[in-house]
Amino acid sequence: MQWLVYISEACVAPQSADAAQIYLTARKRNQELGLTGYLHREKGYFVQYVEGPPDGLDTLLKSLRRDWRHRHMQVYGRGPLKSRRFPNWDMAFTETPNASFSMWLGGTAGEPPCTQTLAEASSETVLAFFDSLRDAG
Numbered sequence: 586m587q588w589l590v591y592i593s594e595a596c597v598a599p600q601s602a603d604a605a606q607i608y609l610t611a612r613k614r615n616q617e618l619g620l621t622g623y624l625h626r627e628k629g630y631f632v633q634y635v636e637g638p639p640d641g642l643d644t645l646l647k648s649l650r651r652d653w654r655h656r657h658m659q660v661y662g663r664g665p666l667k668s669r670r671f672p673n674w675d676m677a678f679t680e681t682p683n684a685s686f687s688m689w690l691g692g693t694a695g696e697p698p699c700t701q702t703l704a705e706a707s708s709e710t711v712l713a714f715f716d717s718l719r720d721a722g
């Protein structure tokens with residue numbers, strides 16, 4: 586089993602029908618692929634943590650790379666995993682300002698940009714952020 590985290594720029598408005606469709610598809614297809622995880626939206630960026638069999642992650646990556654609803658996808662990290670962080674969540678989701686990655690890292694709201702924050706963070710830090718989302722939810 587492996588985990589994967591990527592960041593991308595959102596091309597759909599928050600709470601739009603196009604955004605809602607992402608979660609509906611993700612929940613259904615992740616069950617088929619054996620994937621679980623968390624999709625976080627912040628300041629125009631998606632940050633997604635996904636875990637499961639490597640084949641499932643590869644299949645999802647192919648789909649994600651041709652999805653017009655986001656762009657400039659950057660895989661932040663991928664690594665081995667002993668047990669799932671989100672065993673019961675096909676794909677959880679937050680876009681509330683009180684679950685902010687940059688605030689969680691100690692930055693001020695609005696600054697620095699989410700991509701920069703993520704690029705500078707260690708993978709332990711990023712994974713700990715997703716742990717905090719799980720524990721809050």
Ligand SMILES: Cc1cc2nc3c(=O)[nH]c(=O)nc-3n(C[C@H](O)[C@H](O)[C@H](O)COP(=O)(O)O)c2cc1C
Pocket residue numbers: 607610611612614615624631633635645647648649650652654655676
């Ligand atoms: C930010 C974002 C996150 C997504 N997360 C998932 C996901 O976790 N699981 C999934 O099956 N599809 C997810 N999708 C949708 C896929 O990109 C894709 O549209 C869907 O899996 C159908 O694949 P296909 O177009 O290859 O048939 C996501 C799309 C976006 C834009």
